[in-house]
Amino acid sequence: xxxxxxxxxxxxxxxxxxxxxxxxxxxxxxxxxxxxxxxxxxxxxxxxxxxxxxxxxxxxxxxxxxxxxxxxxxxxxxxxxxxxxxxxxxxxxxxxxxxxxxxxxxxxxxxxxxxxxxxxxxxxxxxxxxxxxxxxxxxxxxxxxxxxxxxxxxxxxxxxxxxxx
Numbered sequence: 001x002x003x004x005x006x007x008x009x010x011x012x013x014x015x016x017x018x019x020x021x022x023x024x025x026x027x028x029x030x031x032x033x034x035x036x037x038x039x040x041x042x043x044x045x046x047x048x049x050x051x052x053x054x055x056x057x058x059x060x061x062x063x064x065x066x067x068x069x070x071x072x073x074x075x076x077x078x079x080x081x082x083x084x085x086x087x088x089x090x091x092x093x094x095x096x097x098x099x100x101x102x103x104x105x106x107x108x109x110x111x112x113x114x115x116x117x118x119x120x121x122x123x124x125x126x127x128x129x130x131x132x133x134x135x136x137x138x139x140x141x142x143x144x145x146x147x148x149x150x151x152x153x154x155x156x157x158x159x160x161x162x163x164x165x
Contacts, residue, residue, distance in 0.1 A: 003142055004142045004143025004144075004145075004146070005142065005143065006100060006140055006141070006142055007099065007100060007141055007142065007143060007144065007146070007147050008085065008097060008098055008099045008100055008141040008147045008150070009097070009098050009100070009104040009107065009138055009139065009140060009141060010095065010096070010097050010137075010139040010141060010150040010153075010154065011094075011095070011096045011097075011098065011104065011107060011108045011111065011136060011137065011138055011139075012093060012094065012095050012096075012136055012137040012139070013093065013094055013108065013112055013132050013133065013135070013136030013137070014092055014093045014132065014133045014136070015058070015059040015060060015061060015091075015092045015093065015131065015132060015133070016054075016056070016058060016059045016129070016130040016131055016132055016133055017051070017054045017056070017057065017058030017059060017130075017133075018058045018059060018060055018091075018092035018093075019092060019093075019133075020046075020047050020050035020051060022042065022043040022044065022045070022046030022047030022048070022049070022050060023042065023047055024042045024047075025042075055129075055130060056126070056128075056129040056130055057129070059125065059129070059130075059131050059132075060091050060092055061089065061090070061091050061092070062091075063162070063163050063164045063165045064122075064124060064164070064165070065119060065124050065125075066089040066090075066091075066162060066164050067164035067165075068115075068118045068119055068122050068124060069089045069094065069115045069118065069119065070087060070089050070164070071118065072111075072114045072115045072117070072118035072119075073087055073089075073094075073096060073111050073114065073115060074087070075114070076110060076111055076114040077098070080101065080102070080110075082098055082099070082101045082102075082107075083098070083099055084096070084097075084098065085097040085098060085099060085147070085151055086150070086151040086154040086155050087154070088154045088155065088158050089162075090158060090162065091162065094111075094115070095153075095154040095158070096111060096154075097141070097147070097150045097151050097154055099147075104138035104140070105138055107138075108135075108136050108138055112132050112136070115131075115132075116131045116132065119131060
């Protein structure tokens with residue numbers, strides 16, 4: 001089977017402390033040694049342990065915060081002359097779909113940094129608090145169908161649009 005060409009990325013990152021290992025929704029351990037160990041089953045004791053380790057309160061994005069994050073990401077993409085294919089800022093995570101332009105991890109880092117700076121400059125988060133979990137997902141999208149599916153998921157697969165007021 002021939003793999004279609006790489007044509008874009010879907011970047012995803014979560015807000016700090018909003019979805020901990022052990023959460024009833026399940027979670028993903030990207031540092032696990034085997035694929036079978038990546039999925040973390042619900043575990044209230046593990047969730048409590050992780051909660052006790054937080055350095056600041058969990059971050060949930062309200063309407064004004066989501067608007068600031070959206071505008072910061074749009075601005076960052078415009079600055080880099082990078083076409084933003086899809087964006088959805090939710091209360092506890094962000095999804096972005098972009099065409100190939102620069103390494104995915106660099107894009108992820110740059111967008112998170114721009115959004116953090118914008119939130120801090122707007123006075124919506126404490127300057128010393130973590131806003132996002134470390135890292136994030138950089139899913140590679142191969143072929144036009146994969147790209148279209150990612151856009152569809154980000155735009156329509158996240159539930160009803162959230163107000164930004």
